[in-house]
Amino acid sequence: MLNVTEIFETIKMIQEENLDIRTITMGISLLDCIDSDIDLACEKVYKKITTKAKDLVRVGEEIEREYGIPIIHKRISVTPIAIVSAACKGDPVQFALTLERAAQTCGVNFIGGYSALVQKGFSAGDRELIESIPRALAQTEHVCASVNVGSTKAGINLDAVAMMGRIVKEASELTADRSCIGSAKLVVFCNAPEDNPFMAGAFHGVGEPDVIINVGVSGPGVVRSAVAKYPDATITEIADVIKKTAFKVTRMGQLVGVEASKRLGVPFGIVDLSLAPTPAVGDSVAHILEEIGLECCGTHGTTATLAMLNDAVKKGGVMASSKVGGLSGAFIPVSEDAGMIAAAEQGVLTLEKLEAMTAVCSVGLDMIIVPGDISASTIAAIIADEAAIGMVNSKTTAVRLIPAIGKKVGDTLEFGGLLGYGPVMPISYKSAEKFIGRGGQIPAPMQSLKN
Amino acid sequence: MRAVITVIGKDTVGILAKVSTICADNGVNVVDVTQTVLQDLFAMVMLVDITKISCPLSVLSDQLENVGKEMGLQIHVMHEDIFNSMHRI
Numbered sequence: 001m002l003n004v005t006e007i008f009e010t011i012k013m014i015q016e017e018n019l020d021i022r023t024i025t026m027g028i029s030l031l032d033c034i035d036s037d038i039d040l041a042c043e044k045v046y047k048k049i050t051t052k053a054k055d056l057v058r059v060g061e062e063i064e065r066e067y068g069i070p071i072i073h074k075r076i077s078v079t080p081i082a083i084v085s086a087a088c089k090g091d092p093v094q095f096a097l098t099l100e101r102a103a104q105t106c107g108v109n110f111i112g113g114y115s116a117l118v119q120k121g122f123s124a125g126d127r128e129l130i131e132s133i134p135r136a137l138a139q140t141e142h143v144c145a146s147v148n149v150g151s152t153k154a155g156i157n158l159d160a161v162a163m164m165g166r167i168v169k170e171a172s173e174l175t176a177d178r179s180c181i182g183s184a185k186l187v188v189f190c191n192a193p194e195d196n197p198f199m200a201g202a203f204h205g206v207g208e209p210d211v212i213i214n215v216g217v218s219g220p221g222v223v224r225s226a227v228a229k230y231p232d233a234t235i236t237e238i239a240d241v242i243k244k245t246a247f248k249v250t251r252m253g254q255l256v257g258v259e260a261s262k263r264l265g266v267p268f269g270i271v272d273l274s275l276a277p278t279p280a281v282g283d284s285v286a287h288i289l290e291e292i293g294l295e296c297c298g299t300h301g302t303t304a305t306l307a308m309l310n311d312a313v314k315k316g317g318v319m320a321s322s323k324v325g326g327l328s329g330a331f332i333p334v335s336e337d338a339g340m341i342a343a344a345e346q347g348v349l350t351l352e353k354l355e356a357m358t359a360v361c362s363v364g365l366d367m368i369i370v371p372g373d374i375s376a377s378t379i380a381a382i383i384a385d386e387a388a389i390g391m392v393n394s395k396t397t398a399v400r401l402i403p404a405i406g407k408k409v410g411d412t413l414e415f416g417g418l419l420g421y422g423p424v425m426p427i428s429y430k431s432a433e434k435f436i437g438r439g440g441q442i443p444a445p446m447q448s449l450k451n
Numbered sequence: 452m453r454a455v456i457t458v459i460g461k462d463t464v465g466i467l468a469k470v471s472t473i474c475a476d477n478g479v480n481v482v483d484v485t486q487t488v489l490q491d492l493f494a495m496v497m498l499v500d501i502t503k504i505s506c507p508l509s510v511l512s513d514q515l516e517n518v519g520k521e522m523g524l525q526i527h528v529m530h531e532d533i534f535n536s537m538h539r540i
Contacts (some may be wrong), residue, residue, distance in 0.1 A: 002455065002531070004485055004496050006538040011457055059498040065509035068529035073455055250539045 010248075012048045016312055017221035018283040019249060020070040021256050022276045023109075024060050025197035027204035027212040028052050028267065030079040030113075038090035042098040045084065049076060049102035049111075051075070052211050052266075057107040071216070071256065072418070076103065077202035078113035082289045086125030096136035096143050103142040112202035114145040119439070120154040130163055134170035137182040144200035150190035150387040152394045156442040161387065165380025165434045165436065169292025169403050172372070176405035179415050184367065188383050188399045190390030196326040197271050201398055212269040213261045214326060217253035218276040219245075220337075223313075224288045238292060238435055239312045246273065246316030272326030273317030274362065277337035279420035285309075285330050286339025286349075297339050298349030306330065307360035335402075335415065336367050337421035345423045351382075359389050364397035368414045369422045372405040379403065381432035384442075385402075392445050453482065453531040454501050454508065456515065460524030462493035470497065470526070473514050478505040498531070 008321055013019040034043035058084045060074040078099065096114050103111040114136055116126045133145045150156035171182035187201035194205020197214035204212075226245040227238055253271040261268035275325050277285045286297035289305045311331045318324050332354065334340045343349035351368065358364045364386045370379075383399045390397030404413040404424050414421035457473075458466060467484070474481055474497075484497040501508060512528040519526030 002496075002498065002534050003538070004494075005498055006486060007455055007457060007534055008459075008494065010529075010534055010537055015525070015527075062509070065512060066530050068527055069533065252534045254531060321520050361532065362533070367519075 008413050013219075013222045014069060017225050018278070018280060019219045019222045019252070020072050021072040021215060021253055022070055022274070023164055023197050023216045023219040024056070024256065024260050025075040025076050025077055025202055025214045025216065026053050026056050026266065027077045027195065027208055027214060029054065029204055029210045030084050031206070034084050034087045036088050036096055038088040039165045039318070041084060041088055043147050045095065046098050046102050049078065049099070050105045051107045053108065055264055062263070063259055064310060067256070069252060069256060073109040074110045074392040075197065075199060075202065076106065076108050077110065077197070078206045079206065079350050080115035080117055081113055082116035082126045083206065087124065087127055088331040092129045092132045093136045094141060096132070096140050099143050100140040108142065110144055110199045111142050112144040112146065113204060114143050115147060115203045117148045118157055118160045118291050119151045121157060122160070125271060130167060133167050133186060134174045134182060137171050137185050138174040144202065146187040146189055146192065146201045146203060148189040148192040150391050150442070152191060153444055153448045155444040156190065156384065156387045158384065158436070158441045158442060159403055162377070162380045162436045164383055165286065165376040165378070168379050168401055169374070169376050172403040174387055179413055181215070181403050181415060183402045184400065184415060184419055186400065190387035190398070191394070191396045193326055193396055197272050198274065198276065198327060202398065208269070209267055211266045213257060213266050214269040214272065214274050215253045215257035215260070215263065216272040216274050216326065217249050217275065218274065219249040219280075220275050220277045220285045220288055221282040222289050223275060224250060224282070224284070227288060227291045235308060235343040239308055240310035242309060243316035246313045247320045250317035250320035268323070270323045270325030271317070273314055273321070273324055273328040274326070275313055277331060277333065278418055279336055279338055279341070281338055284337045285332060285338035286337050286343055289442065292337060293306045296348045298344040298353050302353060302419060303356045303360055306357050308331070310361045327362045330449065331363055331366065332357055332361055333367035335369060335420040336418060337420070341375055341420065341422050344425055351425055355385060355389070358386060358397055359393060362396070364390070365399045365401065367400055367402065367419065367422065369402045369404050369424050370427050371408050371424055372403050374403050374433070375433070377431065377433040377436040378427060380436045382427070384436070388442070392447060394447055452501050454499050455529050455531055456497040456499060456525045458495040458519070458524055459492055460467065460519070460522070463522060464510060466495065466522065466524065469518055469522070470515065473511070474499055477511050478503045479511065483506070
């Protein structure tokens with residue numbers, strides 16, 4: 001029999017603590033849409049997406065209403081477009097426009113996969129696609145792009161890193177009149193996961209089935225309020241509290257994922273065990289860290305606290321779901337987290353500290369606003385540092401920097417919605433141009449030789 | 452298939468009657484009712500059988516939410532599975 005306390009606990013989580021399913025993401029393979037004629041290929045892509053995902057939004061909303069759980073986003077991820085566009089000549093932006101049209105027809109919030117995987121070098125179509133990313137993002141609203149520049153197995157492609165430094169800046173410049181939104185839809189990865197439901201880095205890996213449903217959960221508010229009930233507990237006890245809460249949150253994701261997959265007739269992929277914040281009050285990962293005992297996120301002790309939080313989320317979540325994947329862990333996007341924004345505004349949370357934090361949590365330098373006059377080689381160097389952390393630690397790291405064109409340290413850039421706002425953060429003005437300009441490949445580390 | 456209806460708010464006359472009437476009108480059978488006072492708020496939990504429901508669950512949910520608004524109460528309808536999956540292994 002159901003227990004009244006448990007029922008009200010669940011309702012409180014949803015009503016007051018912002019518990020929600022962040023996204024149901026349908027992964028769709030476009031491998032069967034490849035054609036040497038770009039117009040034909042685009043037509044096939046449009047048809048396949050709008051056929052497979054035609055009921056995604058409706059089913060998502062049905063589940064939302066019936067189960068009483070908010071499902072914030074419905075999204076689509078597709079095979080990295082560089083693989084599809086490799087076979088045909090022509091401007092790859094045509095694919096971006098096709099994805100945009102498909103996204104609008106299906107009514108989804110985002111479509112990811114305008115991507116290239118170049119960790120060990122460029123194959124046909126990769127360079128053209130990467131060069132076209134700024135234009136593709138400027139001409140579309142829902143399309144997200146990502147590029148994988150490194151992996152533990154392959155090392156880091158420094159040529160691609162240098163290129164991405166330039167591309168990130170161009171993406172900002174081309175959308176300078178729209179809060180530089182272009183670069184907010186572009187992620188540079190090391191060890192990119194192939195089943196990630198979260199944007200902007202979602203794409204449908206080539207090892208995935210034809211169509212699949214992946215789910216990303218959220219719930220920083222729930223974790224913070226659970227921790228708040230134990231002001232005098234030891235850190236061991238706090239870890240246990242977080243584990244139990246993560247279990248409950250993930251179970252909900254599992255339920256929604258299985259139900260969506262049943263109703264759509266599509267296999268269920270994974271639950272991403274994530275703590276994804278939003279700028280809303282009470283939905284912040286930084287506030288969990290502060291609840292545990294930091295005066296302000298970013299101060300000494302932040303990395304250790306975050307490591308514990310990230311680990312407990314995974315341990316609690318892993319038993320709650322039949323299949324786990326994606327990024328899985330706590331996210332620390334600065335502009336999307338009220339506590340992070342406040343800490344960055346006070347100057348307590350710095351780029352250097354964020355870099356350390358990314359070594360122990362799920363993603364990387366995410367939604368960080370940097371001065372508009374930053375050089376391409378400095379962006380590339382930041383990407384290289386972050387990729388190195390991922391490569392050596394056999395984990396996913398990512399960089400989503402937003403050069404705020406025309407703004408300097410202390411100014412604010414506002415995106416609105418889930419992307420939030422944030423202060424322009426200081427960077428080191430000493431150059432790394434020579435290093436980046438060397439090009440070549442940082443060889444794979446010893447960790448890659450596991451066989 | 453069962454759903455859980457929860458009502459939270461200030462205690463007023465006729466809450467149970469109104470909610471049960473809407474349930475009956477839609478072919479929903481009330482299986483169990485628990486009432487309690489939660490931090491000086493009236494809280495009612497109703498377990499209902501929705502096997503023979505005559506409208507989509509979302510319509511019932513909308514109707515109840517509207518009545519809730521009129522009476523200054525928060526009424527939520529949620530599928531039973533969510534509680535089972537969250538709190539039971």
